[in-house]
Amino acid sequence: MFKIGTLNAISDSIYDHLPADQFEVGKEVEGAQGILVRSASMHEMDFDENLLAIARAGAGVNNIPLDKASEKGIVVFNTPGANANAVKELVLAGLLLSSRKIAQGIEWARTLKGQGGQVGKLVEKGKSQFVGPELKGKKLGVVGLGAIGVMVANAATAFGMDVYGYDPYISVKSAWGVSRAVHYVKSIEAMVEECDYITIHVPLADATRGMFNADLLGRAKEGLRLLNFARGELVDTPAVLAALQSGKLACYVTDFPNDELLNVDNVICIPHLGASTPESEENCAHMAAEQIADYLQNGNIVNSVNFPHLEMPRVEGTFRIGVVHKNVSKMIGAITGTIGQYNINIDNMLNKSRGELAYTLIESNHAAGEDVLSALKGIEGVIRVLTF
């Protein structure tokens, strides 16, 4: 029986892959081998020595201490693309909200309650405060052409927008997916100078924290509308407030409110609703559970953010050993040599590396006893030895 701890409310679709006769799942589970998480921060958590894997039901992994997990040989998964459509749809709403003063108009309309038969007249008299431009023909810059950015860029062309994309690390999959109508730009500075609207879709990491700072916003075209459905810390709040004051920014729409941004004119704060649809919650939970179960039961690693991709179809009735180790020379020889000393024949084996980490998965018809496992653990550079 495997134990899986949950740190956030998560869709019941996890049970498709975590049946009750094989997995104990819950908030209070002690000594869990796996953790399922959405946005809860794990930075202050101690990792129990039983913990083997963390699955983020979502895209951003900035709530997980990846270095600490890697050091302990804990595999961290995310669910790429599983909530991208939900975010895309809210971004499209965000474009309209940033232009047409819809939120401000709705707030104002509420104040007319109690005016009886005058409401119609007051609406017609007051509506001119809420005039805003159309999207058609305007320039939209999309920063980050991953799962979400590509969908947003393609969809915005249907609004008749002239769309520009910036992503120096674009994947082949994304490049195939971007509409030919989207222009590729090589510099973010050129993008902010040219575009009327910018939407941010990059992960939060040391390299991207505060990327929209006073310097970049200072270059913006007068009256830029900025949308942030990625992470709050990608944008420097004091710089945004100053740009709104000076008129450089006409509007800031964010899915990540903070105290300084709330109730500021021309800031639209949404309470992190990007992925809050039943469809995306189900997709993410389903994918996260499938990946963590496949690792705990078979040693396969799919969609990890800190480990290499390694999948080996399992021959029925076989035993498996997974060795998490440093990516240094002579490891494969040391591992296979040790197993050979115990007369275990290796039927199938795969080894993959990623950065400083490597992982070797071995399949055999012979079960490995405690003696083999402790000999493997004794090899210098081995971080963890598992059986499946």
Ligand SMILES: NC(=O)C1=CN([C@@H]2O[C@H](COP(=O)(O)OP(=O)(O)OC[C@H]3O[C@@H](n4cnc5c(N)ncnc54)[C@H](O)[C@@H]3O)[C@@H](O)[C@H]2O)C=CC1
């Ligand atoms: N508001 C919400 O509820 C949600 C927010 N997110 C946020 O959106 C981010 C993006 O999500 P996905 O598109 O699914 O991720 P993704 O991994 O598919 O795409 C990210 C893209 O950003 C690019 N990138 C990285 N550094 C860059 C840089 N310095 N400049 C330009 N491009 C850069 C990458 O090459 C990649 O193509 C997530 O990391 C997460 O923080 C994701 C899902 C839901």
Ligand SMILES: O=C(O)CCC(=O)C(=O)O
């Ligand atoms: O689980 C959520 O609602 C947040 C989704 C998110 O921010 C992400 O996937 O990065």
